[in-house]
Amino acid sequence: MKNYFGGIFVAFLVSFTANAQGLLKKSETVFTHQDTLRGSITKERAWWDLKYYHLDVKVNPAEKTITGSNTVRYTVLTAYNKMQIDLQEPMQIYKVTQDGKELKFERDGNAFFIELIADQKVGETKEVVISFGGKPKEAVRPPWDGGITWKKDKNGKDFIASSCQGLGASVWWPNKDHMYDEVENMLISVNVPGHLTDVSNGRLQSVKKQKDGTKTFNWYVSNPINNYGVNINVGDYVNFSEKYKGEKGDLDCNYYVLRDNLALAKEQFKDVPRMLKALENWFGPYPFYEDSYKLVEAPYLGMEHQSSVTYGNGYKNGYLGRDLSGTGWGLKFDFIIIHESGHEWFANNITNVDIADMWIHESFTNYSESLFLEYHYGKEAGAEYVRGCRKGIQNDKPIIGTYNVNSEGSGDMYPKGANMLHTIRQILNDDAKWKSILRGLNSTFYHQTVTTKQIEDYMSAQVGIDLSKVFDQYLRTSKIPTLEYYFKDGYVGYRWTNAVPKFDMPVKVKLNGADVLLKPTGTWKVDKITSEKPTLEVDKDFYVASFNITE
Numbered sequence: 001m002k003n004y005f006g007g008i009f010v011a012f013l014v015s016f017t018a019n020a021q022g023l024l025k026k027s028e029t030v031f032t033h034q035d036t037l038r039g040s041i042t043k044e045r046a047w048w049d050l051k052y053y054h055l056d057v058k059v060n061p062a063e064k065t066i067t068g069s070n071t072v073r074y075t076v077l078t079a080y081n082k083m084q085i086d087l088q089e090p091m092q093i094y095k096v097t098q099d100g101k102e103l104k105f106e107r108d109g110n111a112f113f114i115e116l117i118a119d120q121k122v123g124e125t126k127e128v129v130i131s132f133g134g135k136p137k138e139a140v141r142p143p144w145d146g147g148i149t150w151k152k153d154k155n156g157k158d159f160i161a162s163s164c165q166g167l168g169a170s171v172w173w174p175n176k177d178h179m180y181d182e183v184e185n186m187l188i189s190v191n192v193p194g195h196l197t198d199v200s201n202g203r204l205q206s207v208k209k210q211k212d213g214t215k216t217f218n219w220y221v222s223n224p225i226n227n228y229g230v231n232i233n234v235g236d237y238v239n240f241s242e243k244y245k246g247e248k249g250d251l252d253c254n255y256y257v258l259r260d261n262l263a264l265a266k267e268q269f270k271d272v273p274r275m276l277k278a279l280e281n282w283f284g285p286y287p288f289y290e291d292s293y294k295l296v297e298a299p300y301l302g303m304e305h306q307s308s309v310t311y312g313n314g315y316k317n318g319y320l321g322r323d324l325s326g327t328g329w330g331l332k333f334d335f336i337i338i339h340e341s342g343h344e345w346f347a348n349n350i351t352n353v354d355i356a357d358m359w360i361h362e363s364f365t366n367y368s369e370s371l372f373l374e375y376h377y378g379k380e381a382g383a384e385y386v387r388g389c390r391k392g393i394q395n396d397k398p399i400i401g402t403y404n405v406n407s408e409g410s411g412d413m414y415p416k417g418a419n420m421l422h423t424i425r426q427i428l429n430d431d432a433k434w435k436s437i438l439r440g441l442n443s444t445f446y447h448q449t450v451t452t453k454q455i456e457d458y459m460s461a462q463v464g465i466d467l468s469k470v471f472d473q474y475l476r477t478s479k480i481p482t483l484e485y486y487f488k489d490g491y492v493g494y495r496w497t498n499a500v501p502k503f504d505m506p507v508k509v510k511l512n513g514a515d516v517l518l519k520p521t522g523t524w525k526v527d528k529i530t531s532e533k534p535t536l537e538v539d540k541d542f543y544v545a546s547f548n549i550t551e
Helices: 013-022 033-039 259-268 271-283 334-344 357-376 379-392 415-430 431-444 452-462 469-477
Strands: 048-060 065-076 082-086 093-100 105-108 112-114 126-133 145-153 158-163 186-191 196-201 201-211 215-220 232-236 237-246 251-257 293-298 309-311 350-352 447-450 482-488 491-497 506-512 512-518 525-528 537-539 545-548
Touching: 033 112, 033 126, 065 491, 082 126, 082 512, 093 105, 145 334, 158 196, 186 431, 186 482, 201 512, 232 293, 232 537, 237 259, 237 293, 251 259, 251 271, 271 357, 293 334, 309 469, 334 357, 350 537, 357 379, 357 431, 357 491, 415 431, 415 452, 415 469, 431 452, 452 469, 482 512, 482 537
Parallel strands: 048 186, 251 293, 293 309, 350 447, 482 545
Antiparallel strands: 048 065, 065 126, 082 112, 093 126, 105 112, 145 158, 158 232, 186 215, 196 232, 201 215, 237 251, 482 491, 491 525, 506 512, 506 537
């Protein structure tokens, strides 16, 4: 989750949508050397393929520190001896070793460059061990301005969590902090005070009591995972569970909530099996059966941490009790449960290579809310919801951001992106085929990082129409295409304006009350009509504008 659902209350939802989560960046943003180090596949990243992490940390609530080590296992792709590892200020790397030998390293802002002594032979698998620690950045407005949240529950017990989408996992632990290379599996060991519980990603392998009275929780993630999806959640948790009979068999569902909220959670979390039933229908099997599904109470609104989805929606339906669509349908489900869990398919299963393409995460997941409603309440319920969310669209700047500098695009990637997908569905006009495309995306790009081009090309091929101009229009401009038309002497003329060159998207209209598929271009087309009082109404499920120039 990022940037459409912020915590700032303003007069109009449109303003709320645009400014939430700090997603929007001013057009005059000047990118720096540090932006390039963070957002590009540097030479010091490109030569090695990440395989495994063992993140072993101690969380000290009294001092607000995190200390420990990360073992990084990798395969050599090209012989080179300098490695980039990222860790943000004020955190520090204390020591790096390989094969028992201490290595030299230099810091350049938030990037560390490690000088490797041993030969790095192509095809060889190697490890480095990185010791680190410090007081990580405290989250200011999590999850949008993230870091580590250090809070107390109402009983005075520590309630701690990480959230770092966009900002980067390197805000609290050292890693290869770029989306293109996901670790294939990892062990997460978290040491906490003995009266507390840590919940992280994957499955709990063991809990070890230490001599100093603390406990270490060992969680193993057997599937590829993006860095920002790795999380810690520390609190006075109680656990309950169930098995969901899904498309791949029994899925273990575990719920961790603060002790006093157990009764509330047992009622509110009934949305989980409803979510799984709907989204498995539309997207295919839950992508992480091996690692289970967990929903974990957190001291902030929520995030899509893989197999460890965090929840802070106050045990209310809607978004903190509000319907973002204004249609009433948004109060039929718990927004955080549905939206953040939807990211298990789009963000965690299919992950963007560059954060500039974050629409791949957010547009599909925003649309999953509509699909959830359609599955449980009917097609028109889902359509009304996605149309209602248009009120949050600003059309301030393109949805796709700037590449290679860790820069997101417009927050319109949520409601506008969902309406783009809904529009493409109308063009296709085949619901069974539409479902097969959504499921096909998740099987074709299963556990992969992808580019916008890959998604665009796949959808064009499956729809059977070149959608490149549709994607250009909605993702790369802030313009809404306008169907301009006129009536004259028994004819109707029509064309697209406010559109990219060669924009030729077909559009459904009611022409004199009859359903017609028009195929406008940027030049006038003229059709003969018979009505003396002609009318034209664009299908409301197309996200376009229209204008009658004869009026």
